[in-house]
Amino acid sequence: MLRNTPDSWGAPAKLFHWVMAALILAQIALGVMAANWRVSPTKLELFFWHKSTGILILALVALRLAWRLANPVPLLPSGMAAWERAAARLGHLFLYALMIALPVTGWIVNSASNVPFRIFWLVPLPAIVAPDEPTADFVAEVHGGLAALLALVLAAHIGAALWHHFVKRDTVLERMLPRRAP
Amino acid sequence: MKRIVPVLGLCGLLAFAPLPAQGADWKMDPAGSKLEFIATFEKAAAPGEFKEFDARLRFDPDKPAGSRLEVTVKVTSADMNVADVNKEIRGKDWFDYAAFPQAEFRSTELRRIEGNRYVARGTLVLKGVKQPIEVPFSWTASADGAVMEGELLLSRGAFGIGTGEWTASDVIGADVKVKFKVKLRKAR
Numbered sequence: 001m002l003r004n005t006p007d008s009w010g011a012p013a014k015l016f017h018w019v020m021a022a023l024i025l026a027q028i029a030l031g032v033m034a035a036n037w038r039v040s041p042t043k044l045e046l047f048f049w050h051k052s053t054g055i056l057i058l059a060l061v062a063l064r065l066a067w068r069l070a071n072p073v074p075l076l077p078s079g080m081a082a083w084e085r086a087a088a089r090l091g092h093l094f095l096y097a098l099m100i101a102l103p104v105t106g107w108i109v110n111s112a113s114n115v116p117f118r119i120f121w122l123v124p125l126p127a128i129v130a131p132d133e134p135t136a137d138f139v140a141e142v143h144g145g146l147a148a149l150l151a152l153v154l155a156a157h158i159g160a161a162l163w164h165h166f167v168k169r170d171t172v173l174e175r176m177l178p179r180r181a182p
Numbered sequence: 183m184k185r186i187v188p189v190l191g192l193c194g195l196l197a198f199a200p201l202p203a204q205g206a207d208w209k210m211d212p213a214g215s216k217l218e219f220i221a222t223f224e225k226a227a228a229p230g231e232f233k234e235f236d237a238r239l240r241f242d243p244d245k246p247a248g249s250r251l252e253v254t255v256k257v258t259s260a261d262m263n264v265a266d267v268n269k270e271i272r273g274k275d276w277f278d279y280a281a282f283p284q285a286e287f288r289s290t291e292l293r294r295i296e297g298n299r300y301v302a303r304g305t306l307v308l309k310g311v312k313q314p315i316e317v318p319f320s321w322t323a324s325a326d327g328a329v330m331e332g333e334l335l336l337s338r339g340a341f342g343i344g345t346g347e348w349t350a351s352d353v354i355g356a357d358v359k360v361k362f363k364v365k366l367r368k369a370r
Contacts, residue, residue, distance in 0.1 A: 114263045115264050
């Protein structure tokens with residue numbers, strides 16, 4: 001089943017979710033290491049992979065968003081309090097906003113700092129702002145702050161999924177898992 | 183009369199004596215000149231420029247044999263367009279500004295390849311390392327002077343640019359392209 005239904009996610013939505021989950025976790029690790037590594041070829045290598053992965057995530061989130069808008073979204077389980085529904089919506093809104101804002105701010109830092117960069121060695125990344133050191137420094141701070149916010153929202157997201165599964169015992173987590181063979 | 187004849191004879195001799203094949207002296211016009219170096223970072227071009235340099239040339243495009251080219255480069259004027267990189271390249275691992283603020287090229291031989299293309303062979307001293315190099319260039323004369331333009335590949339390792347852990351060339355490439363455009367005026 002490809003398309004989402006009112007009670008479950010289709011295969012493309014699941015694939016987007018889990019591939020991006022893996023990429024985002026790797027991306028946070030790469031970013032933290034790149035920022036803190038002493039100046040060395042390893043640091044440059046870490047930044048190279050962080051930037052390449054970031055652009056990949058930005059491309060994937062665009063496709064994912066298009067797919068989500070073209071599909072029904074599975075309903076939340078009945079019996080959730082109004083504030084729980086609101087928190088769920090807000091959390092997902094934050095996740096999408098951050099999946100876009102993080103690569104875009106990273107792209108701005110790369111452009112403003114004027115560092116030459118080819119995505120996965122292949123495609124030169126065009127600049128979206130003019131070279132300017134104060135801009136690069138400021139937006140790098142914003143990027144770091146957003147990354148910290150993402151870590152918080154992700155913790156809440158994972159916590160909520162586990163809470164649904166183990167405490168509420170509903171299907172919220174299960175319906176995002178790869179379907180087991182019958 | 184008797185005295186004048188030998189004098190005239192001497193003048194005649196001088197008139198036919200071969201002139202030293204030196205060509206004209208040329209001076210660089212810094213405003214119209216540019217010396218770039220293009221390194222690579224993860225296979226992306228990382229361009230830089232030496233903002234201050236000077237070329238002196240004795241050159242006759244038709245008789246390049248007796249010509250000479252001398253270039254001095256203020257290495258400390260390097261600009262790679264990225265603040266962090268500019269900070270980094272001053273250090274001992276890279277250009278080592280403190281110990282080697284200047285680089286120098288002196289030609290030992292200059293010859294025509296074909297048409298307006300020439301090559302100057304000589305010695306480059308960069309970061310204290312002497313290496314023979316060939317500098318190919320084109321020569322374009324204009325009403326107010328001439329322009330010499332060319333590019334060559336240097337191996338940064340040969341000059342110890344990027345030592346220690348930077349020696350490996352997978353992140354910062356081994357070859358650096360050097361591009362120059364030198365505007366010249368005849369020196370009086």
